[in-house]
Amino acid sequence: MWEHSRKAILVNRSEKQIRDWSARFDVEKAFVPEHATSWRDWAKALRIHQWSKNLLIAVPFLAGHHFHTWWQLAGILTAFLAMSLCASATYLWNDLLDTDFDRAHRTKSKRLVASGRTSVPRVLAASGSMMAAGLAGAFLLKPAFALVLVGYVIVTLSYSLHFKRVPLADIFLLAFLYLSRVIAGLVVSEAKMSFWLFSFTFLLFLSLAAVKRFVEVARTDDDGVLVPGRGYFSGDLQLLSELGTGTGIASVVVLGLYSNSEQVVALYRNPEWFWGVCLVAFYWICRTWMLTRRGEMHDDPVVFALKDRTTWCLGLIAIVCVLLARPL
Structure with missing residues (x-):
């Protein structure tokens, strides 16, 4: 199609793509986004600051005074990274599901997806990669922890798809998502539930x-x-x-x-x-x-x-x- 076109107009393409297409076709106009995405935009979209919640994995480790058990410490660090990757993936999915609501919100309209500064396929690719890496690491660490992580993802999706619109049930599910991090820590550290x-x-x-x-x-x-x-x-x-x-x-x-x-x-x-x-x-x-x-x-x-x-x-x-x- 492009070979038989007199002109080409590019919209929302990267600089490399613009250069490649300009060398092959007669590009009349290239519309570049006013605010290109940066690593800071992705850091906000992935909610890196929310990874602090996953420090709750270490609570059973500390409460049980397992200060000198190096293998438990290594397991906690691995579990922290795996849960953080899966959590960031679910945040991206939630942004895709909430795009219409976020665009009408005072502050959420500035989010990466709601503002239209990136494409849906790119978000899906990033979230899918992180989810796969997180679950793979969880299964390698301990299958029981992986099952807890899968349950966390399922509950998160059920919250995003339905329960966040159900009064009171949404609050209890949010509390359970916090608690699931403590449960994950119990599984990894093999501490007793108190x-x-x-x-x-x-x-x-x-x-x-x-x-x-x-x-x-x-x-x-x-x-x-x-x-x-x-x-x-x-x-x-x-x-x-x-x-x-x-x-x-x-x-x-x-x-x-x-x-x-x-x-x-x-x-x-x-x-x-x-x-x-x-x-x-x-x-x-x-x-x-x-x-x-x-x-x-x-x-x-x-x-x-x-x-x-x-x-x-x-x-x-x-x-x-x-x-x-x-x-x-």
């Missing part, structure tokens, strides 16, 4: 999921109108606030009960210092929800925690308390 760890993490993650949804619903101006792509009305803010605050405080209560349990006495020489961790967690939960109600919370509480200086200071205080408790 009732305390399960209860604390699930309640805490349920509170953070409520924060995320509260921020989205609070930015809806029209009363009585569903939030685009979600199953909430603006009138549901009170429920989300009460649910998130209640589960956050409940997680601190669980942590306090754990601080007085036989497990802590067996793991620490000075277990009374562990109460300092409880106070830090209680303050952080209250502050997080205060900022959320004031409209000062980021779209993603994870991004907020990574950038918030107070959170880093509180984390340092909690680490000092754990060290003063003198782990055995």
